[in-house]
Amino acid sequence: MDGSSMDNKWIGKRTIRPDGADKVTGRATFGADFNLPGMLWGKVLRSPHPHAKIISINLEKAKAAPGVKSVICSDDMVEFPLDTPVMVGPADMRFVSRNILARDKVLYAGHAVAAVAATSVKNAQDALALIEVEYEILPHVIDVEDAMKPDAPVLHDFLRTGGVDPKPESASNVASRLEFKLGDLDAGFAAADVIVERTYKTKPVHQGYLEPHACLVSVAKDGQATIWSSSQGHFMVRSATAIMTGLNVADIRAIPAEIGGGFGGKTIVYLEPLALIMARISGFPVKMVMTREEVFLATGPTSGSWNTVKIGATKEGKITAATATFRFQAGAFPGSPARPAASCAFAPYEIENVQAIGYDVVMNRPKSNAYRAPGAPIAAFSVESAIDELARKLGLDPVEFRLKNAAKEGTRAAYGPTFRKIGFVETLDAAKRHPHYSAPLGPNQGRGVASGFWFNVGGESSAQIHVNEDGTVTVITGHPDIGGSRASMVNITAEMLGIDYNLVRAQIGDTNAIGISATTGGSRVTFAAGMAVTQVAEKVILTLRERAAKIWDIDLDAVVWENGEASPAGSNAGDFEPLSLADLAAKAAATGGPIAGQISINAQGAAPAFATHICDVEVDPDTGRVEILRYTAVQDVGRAVHPSYVEGQIQGGVAQGVGWALNEEYIYGDDGQMQNPGFLDYRMPVASDLPMIEAVVVEVPNDAHPHGVRGVGEVPIAPPMAAVANAIESATGLRLQDLPMSPPKVLAGLDAVS
Amino acid sequence: MPITVSMTVNGKAVTGEIEPRTLLVQFIRENLKLTGTHVGCDTSQCGACVVHIDGTSVKSCTTLAVQVDGADVHTIESLADGDTLHPMQEAFRENHGLQCGFCTPGMVMSAVDLVKENPDPSEQEIREWLEGNLCRCTGYHNIVKSIKAGAAAMRG
Structure with missing residues (x-):
């Protein structure tokens, strides 16, 4: 029964x-x-303007168009006053509702203004063109530097910067400021060489x-x-849709489709409340699919972000002080990951004097949403680039420099906690020992190293195990399977019950079939749902032992469960042939009814993940193109329940991360329109x-989890941007501090260096 | 004005009354209710919509249904032989060549066409062939492994 054995x-x-x-x-059915x-088809009318007041919306012509059954705008949704937060999980429905249908103002080009449901996509699209919206165009602001200026166009008149004392009296685009601090920065920097x-x-x-x-x-x-619908959490879909449409939670059944990727982006709703309202008005089912x-x-x-980092160290390589300021683009509404960025920034290192500041800033861009380890990759790009430069200046190997300063059990992180057992040093040691780290490099080639940190989280998960009459087992959890989690749940169930993997089938229960299960995010599912499945398996094993005890007419304590069967605990318990899970399943009706268990938990004890990556690049001096030659990613996962999907996440x-480093970016024109x-x-x-x-x-097992699981999915996106930047400097001497490091930027940099 | 198209899809003769602007992927998904062919980008970069037309891989999101009037179209649903997966499908399953699975039908259809042209593709040849198929989950690592294994199995 002990699942922690290797x-x-x-x-x-x-x-x-x-x-x-x-x-x-x-055959899999996606959203x-x-x-x-x-069924009707729903389409959304979107703002052509990056910032404008809505003077009026006239839906009448669209309502009269061929095939149109419903046309709605924000008047048809529940209105949440702007002065009171309405939280569903981490999301504020004041903002989510105004994001999915604009109220009073449009705040970015593409902002939803109205929606139509009609008998075909074409009819719906034709009707969108008949909706009359009168706008008063306002000046817009796109970049965080501009949005923070005192004379910037203000998006929200109600917004006062939080986290500063005294609270400002006038509106600003800076939604909040936060700060973590330990020690004495001035003294720390004074001690630096x-x-x-x-x-x-x-x-x-x-x-x-x-x-x-x-x-x-x-x-x-x-x-x-x-x-x-396709989401990272159908319970979130249910909660958010209920509150925005005025329904009771129990009046919505949310059935999870297979999810075609999410990476944080499907942790909130955009379409479901609109489709529900139009279905309610029209009396027909409504389907909506984004382009x-x-x-x-x-x-x-x-x-996007604009950040400053300052780190000081002694010539022996001990970091004496570090500070960073992160200014994050939240998009049209507050809620960027400035806080996790500030928290993660220096978490891999034991630094006595440390500070991290974050600003959450709104501007006329789409509202940002979670993306894989939200904030951590941006923090890691900044800090790990600076760490690399510092190692170079000190003449130290970058892995050795990190080892000299690595956080370990007992290190207090600036954002609060003191680490339990963690595996950062182990990742550095493994990187140093890996043949990649000492492999030869050719001309125009360079090697970079960078590390990363992510908290990992626990939270609410539910699980059921049903022993079927033929000896097969069904395990049900409430998290969409975003990257192979069914396989992990089956591995854990088979391990716990001691039966063959192929006898176990996994299902994702809808909101009416399984207890509340929080959104798939924070690298939490294998940790939290795995804990729930383990605990419910223990309950089912207890029931199986009870049934055997009843059949044999001996005490429960005299029955043990080993290798998928009940046996007498010893010769004193009696002489009985073992009863397998299949035997007990066949006798279930006669021994007390179906054998099943369910549990709902708030999983505690999540433990952080650390990663260290090694990246080799070759830079083409004529074009500025950076080619990734070799990449090795070392990560402490606690325990790999399914190694192939663990490696796949990494x-x-x-x-x-490589895409983020080299090519990906939202490109805006002066007109406030996204160009790509x-x-x-x-x-x-x-x-x-x-x-x-x-x-x-x-x-390095998480001792608070029955199988040692930490969480895997997010931390691997933290190191790559700095690893690539550090490799480019090794190859060329060029230090790039502005992502993406696309060929034009690399080429311009190389020209400047030479 | 609706017009009539006829073609063979997965070995079955089909006819539809469609708007002339109907895309092949719409015809497949909405008229024929074959939802294994996916739409990821609308603009022919992602390759989730790849089908075979007269034996060659084509992106059905940028093909009009009327263009393939009379053609022999195969979608992912026709690849398995009854209950037996096609060797390329089996290779993706066994080599964990998927995470979310949304790109998988297009990847498999592209890979089958690759192996038809090049029975023993190198890693580099596989990567270049897949330039029109995006995957955001796997980093392509296990997809490349799957296609190598699938090609070997197809060679027999």
Whole structure:
């Protein structure tokens, strides 16, 4: 029963995922794959202006257009006053509701203004053109530097900068300021022999999930609704949609589609409340599917940023002080990841005198949303670039420099906690020992190292295990399977029950079938749902032992569960042939009824992840193109429940980080319009941009988890940008501090250096 | 004015009354309800919509249905032989060549066409062939491994 042993039968095995056949045959149903009889198609009218007052909206002509069954604007949604937060999880519905249908003002080009449901996509699109909106155009502001200026156009008259004392009396685009601090910075910098102080900039980048947002909503005559949609959390879909449409939570059943990628971007709703309201008005089911252009214009990228970092160290290589300021683009409403950026910034290091400041700033861009380790990659690009420069100035090997300052058990992080057992040093040691680290390099080639940190989180998860009458087992959890989590749940269930993996099937329960399960995010599912599945398996094992005790007429304590069967605990307990899970399942009706268990927990004890990456590049001096030659990503995962999907998370995170480093960016004109809302001009990595990515899994178990799990998915996107920047400096002597490091920028930099 | 198109899809003769501007992917997904062919980008970069037309991989999001009138179209749904997965499908499943699975049908359809042209592709040839197929989850690592394994299995 002990799942933490390293010689487990199923945990740690590369089992075939239970949903593999569905996904290689096209049978899996994603958000856009659901259809109902009489279904309408919904489309959204979007603002052409980056910033304008809505003077009036006239829907009448559109309502009279052919095939149109419903036309709505924000008047049709619940209105939340601006002076009181309305939180659903981490999201404030004051802002979410105004983001998915603008109220009074449009705040970015692409901001939803109205929506139509009609008998075909064409009818809906034709009707959008008949909606009359009168705008009063306002001056706009796009970049964080401009938005923070005192004379900048103000987006929200109600907004007063939080976190400053005294509270300002006038409105500002700076939504909040936060600060973490330990020790005495002045003394720390005074003790330094070398100081590096730099400014770094990053551009917004999109999560880039391949599946655009999509949903289908049906509303019954009594008002009860069913939602089929692709999201990172159908309980979030249910909560957010209920509150914005005025329904009770129990009146919505949210059924999770397969999710075609999310990376944080599907942790909030854009379409479901609109579709529900139009289904309610029209009496027909409504389907909505975004185009890729809509995904770029109106769903959250992560923030762009403007940051400063200052780090000082002694000539022996001990960091004496460090400070960083992060100014984050939240987009049209408050809520950038400035706080996690400030928290993660120096978390890998033990620094006595340390400070991190964050600003959350609004501007006329789409509202930012979570993207894989929100804030941490931006912080890591800034800090790990500066760390690398410092190591160079001190003449120290960059891994050795990090080892001299690495956080370990007992280190207090500036953002509050004192670390329990962590594996940062182990990742550095593994990187140093890896053959990659000492492999020879050719001309125009360079090697960079960078590290990263992510908290990992726990939270609410539910699980059920049902022992079926034929001895098979169904495990149900409430988290959309975004990257192979069904396989991990099956590995854990098979391990705990001691039965063959192929006898276990995993399902994702809808909101009416499983207890509340928080959104897939924070690298939490294998940790939290894995804990829930483990605990419910223990309950089921107790029931199985009870049934055997009843059959044998002996005490429960005299029955043990080993290798998938009940046995007498010893010769004193009696002489009985073991009863397998299948035996007990067959006798379940006669021994007390179906054998099943369920549990809902708030998983505690999440433990952080650290990663250290090694990247080799070759820089073409004629074109400025940077080629990734070799990439090795070392990560402490605690325990790899399914190594192939652990490695897959690491490889995918690296690929996204490489895109962020080299090519991806939202490009805006002076007119406040995004100029590259498509995959042709928003350049995500293709297969030929990347080498094989070697994932090196380090396992320093999380002692608060029954199987040692920490969380995997997010930290691998933190180091790559700095690893690439550090490699470019090694190759060329050019230090780039402004992402993306695209060929024109590299070429201009090389010209300046030479 | 709706017009009539006829073609063979997955071995079955089909006819539809469609708007002339109907894309092949719309015809496949909405008229024929074959939802294994996906739309990721609308502009032919992502390759989630790849089908075979007369044996060659084509992006169905930038093909009009009327363009393939009379053609032999195969989608991901026709690749398996009854209950037996195509070797390329099996290779993706066994080599964990997917995470979310949204790009997978297009990847598999492209890969099958690659191996038809090049039975033993190198890693570099696979990567170059896949330039029109985006995956955001895997970093392509296990997809390249899957296609190598699938090619070997197809060679027999």
